[in-house]
Amino acid sequence: MRLKEDIANQLIRARRRSDALTEAVEEADLTRQHSPLMSPLVWDYAHIGNQEELWLVRDVGGREPIRADIDSLYDAFQHPRRDRPSLPLLGPAEARSYVGTVRDKVFDVLDATALEGRRLVDQGFAFGMIVQHEQQHDETMMATHQLRRGAPALSAGPPNPPRDRDLPREVLVPGGTFTMGTDVEPWALDNERPARPVHTQAYWIDTVPVSNADFIAFIDDGGYDDPRWWTPEGWAHRSSSDLNAPLFWRHEGTQWWRRRFGVDEPVPLPEPVQHVCWYEADAYARWAGKRLPTEAEWEKAARWDPATGRSRRYPWGDADPEVRHANLGGAHLQPAPVGSYPDGASPLGVYQLIGDVWEWTASDFTRPPGFVAFPYREYSEVFFGGDYKVLRGGSWAADRSAVRGTFRNWDYPIRRQIFSGFRCARDAADV
Ligand code: AVJ
Ligand code: FE
Numbered sequence: 001m002r003l004k005e006d007i008a009n010q011l012i013r014a015r016r017r018s019d020a021l022t023e024a025v026e027e028a029d030l031t032r033q034h035s036p037l038m039s040p041l042v043w044d045y046a047h048i049g050n051q052e053e054l055w056l057v058r059d060v061g062g063r064e065p066i067r068a069d070i071d072s073l074y075d076a077f078q079h080p081r082r083d084r085p086s087l088p089l090l091g092p093a094e095a096r097s098y099v100g101t102v103r104d105k106v107f108d109v110l111d112a113t114a115l116e117g118r119r120l121v122d123q124g125f126a127f128g129m130i131v132q133h134e135q136q137h138d139e140t141m142m143a144t145h146q147l148r149r150g151a152p153a154l155s156a157g158p159p160n161p162p163r164d165r166d167l168p169r170e171v172l173v174p175g176g177t178f179t180m181g182t183d184v185e186p187w188a189l190d191n192e193r194p195a196r197p198v199h200t201q202a203y204w205i206d207t208v209p210v211s212n213a214d215f216i217a218f219i220d221d222g223g224y225d226d227p228r229w230w231t232p233e234g235w236a237h238r239s240s241s242d243l244n245a246p247l248f249w250r251h252e253g254t255q256w257w258r259r260r261f262g263v264d265e266p267v268p269l270p271e272p273v274q275h276v277c278w279y280e281a282d283a284y285a286r287w288a289g290k291r292l293p294t295e296a297e298w299e300k301a302a303r304w305d306p307a308t309g310r311s312r313r314y315p316w317g318d319a320d321p322e323v324r325h326a327n328l329g330g331a332h333l334q335p336a337p338v339g340s341y342p343d344g345a346s347p348l349g350v351y352q353l354i355g356d357v358w359e360w361t362a363s364d365f366t367r368p369p370g371f372v373a374f375p376y377r378e379y380s381e382v383f384f385g386g387d388y389k390v391l392r393g394g395s396w397a398a399d400r401s402a403v404r405g406t407f408r409n410w411d412y413p414i415r416r417q418i419f420s421g422f423r424c425a426r427d428a429a430d431v
Contacts, residue, residue: 003115007127008107010401014134015103017330017399018048021141022092024153030092033085035147037417042092043074043084044137044144049099050074052130055375057102060126061109066101077378120375128187128401129375135399142330142397143417145261146248152262159327159336159396164351167207167339171348172428173297175202178304179311180296181368182406191380192406194370195311198296202428205293205301208338208351209272209359209423210284216256216269218284219245229287234279237414247275247416261333270337272357272421278389278413281360281422293425295363295408298392302346302353303405314405315346315353321400326355330397335421354403357421358391365390365410383410395419 022030022045030042039047050071057063072078073087090098113121120126145154180198182188218224224244227235237243245251248259249267256267276284285291293301303311312318316325325344327336335356345351353359365388373381388410394403397419411418 003124004110007110007124007131010131011103011106011127011134014131014138014399014401015099017138018045018099018134018141021138021145021154022096024145025148027092029148029150029153031085031089033082034144034149035417036082037415038140038144038147039081039084040089041141041144042095043087043089044141045092046070046090046095046098047074047076048134048137049095049102051133052099052106053102055126055130056106056109060113060121061105063105063109066105067098070098123186125187126375129189132187132189132399132402135402138330138399139395139397139402139419143419147417148262150262154261154333156331156333158334159332159340161324161327161336161340162342163337163340164342165339167351168349170204170206170426171301171350173200173203173205173301173304173348174306175200178300178309180299180406185313185404185406187401188404188406189379189408190372190374191365191368191408192404193368193372196369198300200294200296200300203293203297203425204428205297205350205425206290206423207349209335209357209421210281211269211338212256212267212271212273213269214288215246215273215276215284216267218287221287223283223287226287229283230279231282233413234283237277237279238283241414243277243280246273246280249275268334268337270339272335272338272352274335274357274395274419274421275416276360276420276422277416278360280416281420282362285422285424288424290424290426292360292362292422295361295390295392297425298353298359298361299405301348301350302393305347307347312405314344315350316344321354321403326352326394326400326403327396328355328394328398328400328403330399332396335396335419353393354405355394355398356396357393357419358395358398358409359393360420360422361390361392363390364388365408387412389413391418391420 183195367384391409
Protein backbone atom coordinates (compact mmCIF):
# COMPACT_ATOMS: atom_id res chain seq x y z
CA MET A 1 0.00 0.00 0.00
CA ARG A 2 1.47 3.33 -1.13
CA LEU A 3 0.50 5.33 1.96
CA LYS A 4 2.17 2.87 4.33
CA GLU A 5 5.26 2.76 2.15
CA ASP A 6 5.40 6.54 2.09
CA ILE A 7 5.04 6.70 5.88
CA ALA A 8 7.79 4.12 6.36
CA ASN A 9 10.10 6.09 4.08
CA GLN A 10 9.39 9.35 5.86
CA LEU A 11 10.05 7.74 9.25
CA ILE A 12 13.35 6.36 7.97
CA ARG A 13 14.34 9.68 6.43
CA ALA A 14 13.65 11.56 9.68
CA ARG A 15 15.66 9.04 11.71
CA ARG A 16 18.60 9.25 9.34
CA ARG A 17 18.68 12.95 10.04
CA SER A 18 18.36 12.61 13.84
CA ASP A 19 21.12 9.99 13.80
CA ALA A 20 23.42 12.15 11.68
CA LEU A 21 22.92 15.16 13.98
CA THR A 22 23.73 13.14 17.08
CA GLU A 23 26.60 11.13 15.57
CA ALA A 24 28.37 14.28 14.38
CA VAL A 25 29.69 15.21 17.83
CA GLU A 26 31.39 13.49 20.75
CA GLU A 27 29.39 12.08 23.63
CA ALA A 28 30.27 15.00 25.89
CA ASP A 29 28.77 17.36 23.31
CA LEU A 30 25.53 15.36 23.34
CA THR A 31 24.96 15.67 27.06
CA ARG A 32 26.29 19.24 27.48
CA GLN A 33 24.05 22.27 27.26
CA HIS A 34 25.33 24.56 24.51
CA SER A 35 22.95 27.39 25.43
CA PRO A 36 20.38 27.84 28.21
CA LEU A 37 17.87 28.35 25.35
CA MET A 38 18.36 24.78 24.16
CA SER A 39 18.13 21.23 25.45
CA PRO A 40 21.14 18.92 25.45
CA LEU A 41 21.08 17.09 22.08
CA VAL A 42 20.56 13.79 23.86
CA TRP A 43 17.33 15.15 25.40
CA ASP A 44 15.88 15.98 21.97
CA TYR A 45 16.89 12.58 20.69
CA ALA A 46 15.22 10.58 23.48
CA HIS A 47 12.22 12.96 23.50
CA ILE A 48 11.69 12.14 19.82
CA GLY A 49 11.53 8.45 20.76
CA ASN A 50 9.31 9.08 23.78
CA GLN A 51 6.69 11.04 21.75
CA GLU A 52 6.77 8.27 19.19
CA GLU A 53 6.18 5.69 21.93
CA LEU A 54 3.31 7.68 23.48
CA TRP A 55 1.42 8.23 20.23
CA LEU A 56 2.25 5.33 17.95
CA VAL A 57 3.15 2.43 20.25
CA ARG A 58 0.72 3.06 23.12
CA ASP A 59 -2.15 5.03 21.60
CA VAL A 60 -2.37 3.91 17.96
CA GLY A 61 -0.92 0.44 18.60
CA GLY A 62 -2.57 -0.16 21.99
CA ARG A 63 0.68 -1.83 23.10
CA GLU A 64 2.20 -1.97 26.56
CA PRO A 65 4.53 0.91 27.53
CA ILE A 66 8.24 0.32 26.88
CA ARG A 67 9.60 2.89 29.36
CA ALA A 68 6.71 4.53 31.24
CA ASP A 69 9.28 5.42 33.91
CA ILE A 70 10.95 8.05 31.70
CA ASP A 71 7.82 9.82 30.42
CA SER A 72 8.11 12.73 32.82
CA LEU A 73 11.81 13.36 31.99
CA TYR A 74 10.89 13.95 28.37
CA ASP A 75 7.70 15.92 28.99
CA ALA A 76 8.58 19.40 27.71
CA PHE A 77 6.00 20.98 30.04
CA GLN A 78 7.44 19.51 33.22
CA HIS A 79 11.01 20.70 32.67
CA PRO A 80 12.02 23.97 30.98
CA ARG A 81 14.96 23.70 28.61
CA ARG A 82 17.38 25.40 30.96
CA ASP A 83 16.84 22.66 33.59
CA ARG A 84 17.12 19.66 31.32
CA PRO A 85 20.89 19.04 31.66
CA SER A 86 20.49 18.36 35.39
CA LEU A 87 17.86 15.62 34.88
CA PRO A 88 18.81 11.93 35.12
CA LEU A 89 18.52 11.60 31.33
CA LEU A 90 19.26 8.46 29.34
CA GLY A 91 22.87 8.51 28.20
CA PRO A 92 23.67 8.51 24.47
CA ALA A 93 23.93 4.72 24.17
CA GLU A 94 20.78 4.08 26.22
CA ALA A 95 18.91 6.72 24.22
CA ARG A 96 19.91 5.07 20.93
CA SER A 97 18.80 1.69 22.12
CA TYR A 98 15.48 3.12 23.44
CA VAL A 99 14.54 4.99 20.25
CA GLY A 100 15.53 1.93 18.22
CA THR A 101 13.23 -0.33 20.25
CA VAL A 102 10.39 2.15 19.85
CA ARG A 103 10.94 2.32 16.10
CA ASP A 104 10.90 -1.49 15.70
CA LYS A 105 7.51 -1.61 17.39
CA VAL A 106 6.24 1.29 15.30
CA PHE A 107 6.96 -0.56 12.06
CA ASP A 108 5.01 -3.46 13.51
CA VAL A 109 2.12 -1.16 14.44
CA LEU A 110 2.18 0.45 11.00
CA ASP A 111 1.91 -2.96 9.42
CA ALA A 112 -0.99 -4.00 11.64
CA THR A 113 -3.06 -0.80 11.59
CA ALA A 114 -5.74 0.12 9.05
CA LEU A 115 -5.23 3.80 8.25
CA GLU A 116 -8.91 4.66 8.38
CA GLY A 117 -11.92 4.55 10.64
CA ARG A 118 -10.40 6.39 13.56
CA ARG A 119 -9.62 10.06 13.24
CA LEU A 120 -6.16 9.69 14.84
CA VAL A 121 -4.98 7.30 12.13
CA ASP A 122 -7.13 8.41 9.21
CA GLN A 123 -4.85 8.92 6.17
CA GLY A 124 -1.91 8.18 8.45
CA PHE A 125 -2.33 11.37 10.52
CA ALA A 126 -0.65 10.19 13.76
CA PHE A 127 2.31 8.83 11.79
CA GLY A 128 2.55 12.13 9.91
CA MET A 129 2.38 14.05 13.15
CA ILE A 130 5.28 12.01 14.54
CA VAL A 131 7.34 12.38 11.35
CA GLN A 132 6.85 16.14 11.57
CA HIS A 133 7.63 16.14 15.28
CA GLU A 134 10.95 14.40 14.67
CA GLN A 135 11.82 16.77 11.83
CA GLN A 136 10.90 19.79 13.97
CA HIS A 137 13.25 18.59 16.68
CA ASP A 138 15.92 17.96 14.04
CA GLU A 139 15.64 21.63 13.13
CA THR A 140 15.89 22.49 16.83
CA MET A 141 19.02 20.34 17.04
CA MET A 142 20.44 22.27 14.07
CA ALA A 143 19.94 25.48 16.07
CA THR A 144 21.81 23.84 18.95
CA HIS A 145 24.62 22.88 16.58
CA GLN A 146 24.78 26.48 15.36
CA LEU A 147 25.14 27.72 18.98
CA ARG A 148 27.77 25.13 19.82
CA ARG A 149 31.39 26.33 20.15
CA GLY A 150 34.35 24.30 19.01
CA ALA A 151 35.55 22.63 15.85
CA PRO A 152 32.97 22.39 13.05
CA ALA A 153 30.93 19.16 13.13
CA LEU A 154 28.62 19.68 10.16
CA SER A 155 29.48 20.69 6.62
CA ALA A 156 27.67 21.00 3.31
CA GLY A 157 28.05 22.80 0.02
CA PRO A 158 26.01 25.95 -0.66
CA PRO A 159 22.75 25.72 -2.59
CA ASN A 160 23.20 26.62 -6.23
CA PRO A 161 19.73 26.84 -7.75
CA PRO A 162 18.86 29.02 -10.73
CA ARG A 163 18.35 32.62 -9.72
CA ASP A 164 16.36 35.49 -11.23
CA ARG A 165 17.94 38.90 -10.87
CA ASP A 166 16.14 42.14 -11.76
CA LEU A 167 12.88 41.02 -10.19
CA PRO A 168 10.35 43.70 -9.34
CA ARG A 169 10.85 44.53 -5.67
CA GLU A 170 7.17 44.12 -4.80
CA VAL A 171 3.97 42.74 -6.29
CA LEU A 172 0.43 43.96 -5.74
CA VAL A 173 -2.00 41.51 -4.17
CA PRO A 174 -5.55 42.66 -4.87
CA GLY A 175 -8.07 43.06 -2.07
CA GLY A 176 -10.68 40.34 -1.61
CA THR A 177 -11.44 37.07 0.05
CA PHE A 178 -9.31 33.94 -0.10
CA THR A 179 -9.40 30.58 1.68
CA MET A 180 -7.06 30.49 4.65
CA GLY A 181 -6.25 27.23 6.44
CA THR A 182 -7.27 23.76 5.31
CA ASP A 183 -9.77 20.94 5.82
CA VAL A 184 -8.20 18.59 3.29
CA GLU A 185 -4.44 18.49 3.91
CA PRO A 186 -4.13 15.07 5.60
CA TRP A 187 -1.15 15.84 7.82
CA ALA A 188 -2.03 19.47 8.62
CA LEU A 189 -1.89 20.10 12.36
CA ASP A 190 -4.81 21.40 14.39
CA ASN A 191 -3.78 25.08 14.27
CA GLU A 192 -3.93 25.08 10.43
CA ARG A 193 -7.61 24.11 10.49
CA PRO A 194 -10.34 24.74 9.52
CA ALA A 195 -10.45 26.27 6.03
CA ARG A 196 -12.30 29.60 6.21
CA PRO A 197 -12.78 32.70 4.06
CA VAL A 198 -10.57 35.63 5.05
CA HIS A 199 -10.72 39.09 3.53
CA THR A 200 -7.68 41.29 2.97
CA GLN A 201 -7.35 44.81 1.65
CA ALA A 202 -5.03 45.24 -1.33
CA TYR A 203 -1.35 45.23 -0.33
CA TRP A 204 2.13 45.18 -1.79
CA ILE A 205 4.45 42.38 -0.72
CA ASP A 206 8.17 42.03 -1.38
CA THR A 207 9.02 39.44 -4.01
CA VAL A 208 11.99 38.24 -1.93
CA PRO A 209 13.06 38.16 1.71
CA VAL A 210 15.11 41.04 3.12
CA SER A 211 18.77 40.34 2.29
CA ASN A 212 21.93 40.80 4.32
CA ALA A 213 22.80 43.74 2.03
CA ASP A 214 19.43 45.34 2.82
CA PHE A 215 19.88 44.76 6.52
CA ILE A 216 23.40 46.23 6.53
CA ALA A 217 21.91 49.40 5.00
CA PHE A 218 19.61 49.60 8.04
CA ILE A 219 22.58 49.12 10.39
CA ASP A 220 24.69 51.69 8.50
CA ASP A 221 21.84 54.19 8.68
CA GLY A 222 21.85 53.92 12.48
CA GLY A 223 18.67 51.84 12.54
CA TYR A 224 19.57 50.14 15.81
CA ASP A 225 20.06 53.52 17.49
CA ASP A 226 16.93 55.32 16.35
CA PRO A 227 13.88 54.80 18.59
CA ARG A 228 11.58 56.01 15.79
CA TRP A 229 11.78 52.59 14.16
CA TRP A 230 11.14 50.50 17.26
CA THR A 231 8.05 49.73 19.28
CA PRO A 232 8.46 50.61 22.98
CA GLU A 233 8.90 46.91 23.85
CA GLY A 234 11.35 46.49 20.99
CA TRP A 235 13.38 49.52 22.04
CA ALA A 236 13.51 48.28 25.64
CA HIS A 237 14.66 44.87 24.48
CA ARG A 238 17.23 46.29 22.06
CA SER A 239 18.61 48.41 24.90
CA SER A 240 18.71 45.77 27.63
CA SER A 241 20.17 43.13 25.30
CA ASP A 242 22.52 45.48 23.48
CA LEU A 243 21.30 44.45 20.03
CA ASN A 244 23.36 45.91 17.19
CA ALA A 245 23.42 43.23 14.49
CA PRO A 246 21.90 39.81 13.78
CA LEU A 247 22.98 37.01 16.10
CA PHE A 248 26.34 35.42 15.17
CA TRP A 249 27.53 38.59 13.37
CA ARG A 250 30.70 40.52 14.16
CA HIS A 251 32.13 43.68 12.63
CA GLU A 252 35.81 44.00 11.75
CA GLY A 253 37.18 46.97 9.85
CA THR A 254 34.67 47.56 7.10
CA GLN A 255 33.53 43.96 6.89
CA TRP A 256 30.74 42.04 8.58
CA TRP A 257 31.61 38.46 9.51
CA ARG A 258 29.44 35.68 10.82
CA ARG A 259 30.00 32.36 12.54
CA ARG A 260 28.10 29.58 10.79
CA PHE A 261 28.35 26.05 12.20
CA GLY A 262 31.77 26.77 13.62
CA VAL A 263 33.21 28.53 10.57
CA ASP A 264 33.92 32.28 10.34
CA GLU A 265 33.04 33.77 6.98
CA PRO A 266 32.19 37.15 5.49
CA VAL A 267 28.45 37.82 5.59
CA PRO A 268 27.20 36.98 2.07
CA LEU A 269 25.31 40.05 0.85
CA PRO A 270 22.66 38.45 -1.41
CA GLU A 271 21.48 35.92 1.20
CA PRO A 272 18.26 36.46 3.16
CA VAL A 273 19.12 37.85 6.58
CA GLN A 274 18.62 35.30 9.36
CA HIS A 275 18.94 35.15 13.13
CA VAL A 276 16.95 38.34 13.68
CA CYS A 277 14.23 38.61 16.29
CA TRP A 278 10.71 39.94 15.66
CA TYR A 279 11.62 43.33 17.11
CA GLU A 280 14.53 43.72 14.67
CA ALA A 281 12.35 42.68 11.74
CA ASP A 282 9.59 45.07 12.79
CA ALA A 283 12.09 47.97 13.21
CA TYR A 284 13.68 47.31 9.82
CA ALA A 285 10.27 47.33 8.14
CA ARG A 286 9.35 50.69 9.70
CA TRP A 287 12.74 52.12 8.68
CA ALA A 288 12.07 50.94 5.11
CA GLY A 289 8.68 52.71 5.11
CA LYS A 290 6.91 49.37 5.17
CA ARG A 291 5.59 46.86 7.71
CA LEU A 292 5.59 43.11 8.27
CA PRO A 293 2.82 41.24 6.45
CA THR A 294 0.02 39.89 8.58
CA GLU A 295 -0.25 36.14 8.70
CA ALA A 296 -3.28 36.27 6.37
CA GLU A 297 -1.36 38.43 3.90
CA TRP A 298 1.57 36.03 3.95
CA GLU A 299 -0.70 33.03 3.33
CA LYS A 300 -2.65 34.76 0.56
CA ALA A 301 0.61 35.66 -1.22
CA ALA A 302 1.75 32.05 -0.86
CA ARG A 303 -1.45 30.19 -1.79
CA TRP A 304 -3.97 32.30 -3.64
CA ASP A 305 -4.19 31.58 -7.36
CA PRO A 306 -5.68 34.59 -9.18
CA ALA A 307 -6.58 32.43 -12.19
CA THR A 308 -8.91 30.13 -10.26
CA GLY A 309 -9.48 31.89 -6.93
CA ARG A 310 -8.36 28.67 -5.19
CA SER A 311 -5.80 28.38 -2.44
CA ARG A 312 -3.00 25.98 -3.37
CA ARG A 313 -1.02 23.67 -1.07
CA TYR A 314 2.26 25.43 -1.90
CA PRO A 315 3.24 28.58 -3.81
CA TRP A 316 4.15 26.52 -6.90
CA GLY A 317 0.94 24.48 -6.88
CA ASP A 318 -0.32 21.29 -5.28
CA ALA A 319 2.71 19.04 -5.98
CA ASP A 320 4.85 17.91 -3.03
CA PRO A 321 8.09 19.89 -2.61
CA GLU A 322 11.01 18.90 -4.82
CA VAL A 323 14.61 20.07 -4.70
CA ARG A 324 13.95 22.52 -7.54
CA HIS A 325 11.17 24.28 -5.61
CA ALA A 326 12.79 25.26 -2.34
CA ASN A 327 15.85 25.08 -0.11
CA LEU A 328 14.76 22.64 2.62
CA GLY A 329 15.89 19.74 4.73
CA GLY A 330 19.18 21.11 6.07
CA ALA A 331 21.04 19.94 2.97
CA HIS A 332 23.00 23.20 2.58
CA LEU A 333 23.34 24.69 6.07
CA GLN A 334 22.45 28.15 4.75
CA PRO A 335 19.81 30.07 2.79
CA ALA A 336 20.08 30.62 -0.96
CA PRO A 337 20.55 34.13 -2.44
CA VAL A 338 17.37 36.17 -2.84
CA GLY A 339 15.70 35.56 -6.20
CA SER A 340 16.62 31.86 -6.17
CA TYR A 341 14.20 29.03 -6.95
CA PRO A 342 12.08 30.53 -9.74
CA ASP A 343 10.35 27.11 -9.95
CA GLY A 344 9.04 27.67 -6.43
CA ALA A 345 7.55 31.13 -7.02
CA SER A 346 3.86 31.83 -6.43
CA PRO A 347 1.48 32.73 -9.29
CA LEU A 348 1.89 36.43 -8.45
CA GLY A 349 5.68 36.11 -8.60
CA VAL A 350 6.62 35.95 -4.92
CA TYR A 351 9.83 33.95 -4.37
CA GLN A 352 11.21 31.79 -1.56
CA LEU A 353 8.07 31.76 0.55
CA ILE A 354 8.85 28.15 1.45
CA GLY A 355 12.41 27.34 2.54
CA ASP A 356 15.48 29.53 3.15
CA VAL A 357 14.28 31.42 6.26
CA TRP A 358 11.26 31.34 8.54
CA GLU A 359 9.47 34.64 7.98
CA TRP A 360 8.25 36.70 10.91
CA THR A 361 4.72 38.04 10.42
CA ALA A 362 3.00 40.94 12.17
CA SER A 363 0.54 38.54 13.80
CA ASP A 364 0.24 37.00 17.24
CA PHE A 365 -0.22 33.22 17.41
CA THR A 366 -3.99 33.10 17.81
CA ARG A 367 -6.78 30.55 17.73
CA PRO A 368 -8.34 30.24 14.27
CA PRO A 369 -12.14 30.61 14.23
CA GLY A 370 -13.59 27.10 14.42
CA PHE A 371 -10.40 25.65 15.95
CA VAL A 372 -10.60 22.28 17.71
CA ALA A 373 -7.54 21.01 19.61
CA PHE A 374 -6.42 17.66 18.16
CA PRO A 375 -5.02 15.32 19.25
CA TYR A 376 -3.61 17.17 22.28
CA ARG A 377 -3.99 20.67 23.69
CA GLU A 378 -0.28 21.04 24.30
CA TYR A 379 0.65 21.09 20.62
CA SER A 380 -1.00 24.47 19.91
CA GLU A 381 -3.81 25.53 22.17
CA VAL A 382 -1.80 26.33 25.28
CA PHE A 383 0.34 28.76 23.22
CA PHE A 384 -2.51 30.84 21.77
CA GLY A 385 -2.65 34.47 22.88
CA GLY A 386 -0.38 37.49 22.74
CA ASP A 387 2.93 36.02 23.88
CA TYR A 388 4.10 34.51 20.59
CA LYS A 389 4.50 35.85 17.05
CA VAL A 390 3.80 33.69 14.01
CA LEU A 391 6.53 32.69 11.57
CA ARG A 392 5.65 31.25 8.17
CA GLY A 393 7.19 29.33 5.31
CA GLY A 394 9.98 27.22 6.78
CA SER A 395 13.75 27.63 6.83
CA TRP A 396 16.52 25.85 4.93
CA ALA A 397 16.69 23.58 8.00
CA ALA A 398 13.00 22.60 7.92
CA ASP A 399 12.04 19.36 6.24
CA ARG A 400 9.60 19.12 3.35
CA SER A 401 7.32 16.93 5.47
CA ALA A 402 7.00 19.76 8.00
CA VAL A 403 6.24 22.77 5.75
CA ARG A 404 3.18 23.74 3.70
CA GLY A 405 1.33 26.86 2.64
CA THR A 406 -0.78 26.52 5.79
CA PHE A 407 1.94 25.54 8.29
CA ARG A 408 2.25 27.85 11.30
CA ASN A 409 5.32 28.23 13.47
CA TRP A 410 5.56 30.55 16.46
CA ASP A 411 8.10 31.88 18.93
CA TYR A 412 8.70 34.71 21.40
CA PRO A 413 9.42 38.07 19.70
CA ILE A 414 12.90 38.17 21.30
CA ARG A 415 14.08 34.83 19.90
CA ARG A 416 16.74 34.72 17.20
CA GLN A 417 18.68 31.50 17.59
CA ILE A 418 16.07 30.09 15.19
CA PHE A 419 16.57 30.40 11.42
CA SER A 420 14.36 33.47 11.21
CA GLY A 421 14.22 36.25 8.64
CA PHE A 422 11.38 38.23 7.08
CA ARG A 423 10.01 40.11 4.11
CA CYS A 424 8.10 43.39 4.09
CA ALA A 425 4.66 44.48 2.92
CA ARG A 426 2.76 47.77 2.71
CA ASP A 427 -0.78 48.99 2.22
CA ALA A 428 -2.07 49.72 -1.27
CA ALA A 429 -5.03 51.72 -2.46
CA ASP A 430 -7.87 49.23 -2.94
CA VAL A 431 -7.97 47.79 -6.46
C1 AVJ B 1 5.90 24.44 16.43
C2 AVJ B 1 8.28 24.57 16.36
C3 AVJ B 1 7.03 25.91 17.93
O1 AVJ B 1 9.51 23.17 18.67
O2 AVJ B 1 8.37 24.19 20.19
C4 AVJ B 1 7.97 20.18 19.10
C5 AVJ B 1 7.05 22.11 17.72
N1 AVJ B 1 6.00 20.87 19.64
N2 AVJ B 1 7.54 19.44 20.12
C6 AVJ B 1 8.44 23.62 19.11
C7 AVJ B 1 7.01 21.08 18.81
C8 AVJ B 1 6.33 19.85 20.47
C9 AVJ B 1 7.17 23.51 18.30
N3 AVJ B 1 7.10 24.59 17.25
FE1 FE C 1 8.60 17.90 21.10
